[in-house]
Amino acid sequence: MHDDYVVIARLMIPTDAHVIRGCLAAAGIDVLLTDDQHMQADMLLAAAIGGARVMVREHxxxxxxxxLAAFERGDLALADDADVGVPVAD
Known part of the structure; x- marks a missing residue:
């Protein structure tokens, strides 16, 4: 089996791509984002480049x-009144 990166999602909003990346990384999955910086610099490029790509290893x-499906269903969302605690200072 190869261990190449493959695209699992293309998102037109770079912030959404970063949230997805965080969910995947929290689960221990090695993840890359591509083209998100281009879109941050110029949102008009989003349609031309096909959105930010979320990539993970084949395995x-x-x-x-x-x-990703759980995220899209809203299973990972916090309630509006959820207590997330106090921020921890470094």
Whole structure:
């Protein structure tokens, strides 16, 4: 089996791509984002480049797709009144 990176999602809003990256990384999945910086610099490029690409290694695709589906269903969302605690200072 190869361990190349494959695209699992293309997102037109770079911030969404970073949130997804955080969810995947929290699950221990090695993840890359591409083209997100181009879109941050000029949102008119989003349609031309096809959005920010979220990429994971081939062996993580099934697990990453499960996490992506849970995110899209709202399973990972916090309630508006959720207590997330006090920020920790470095």
């Amino acid at each position: 993580d695709v099934a697990r990453a797709n499960d996490i």
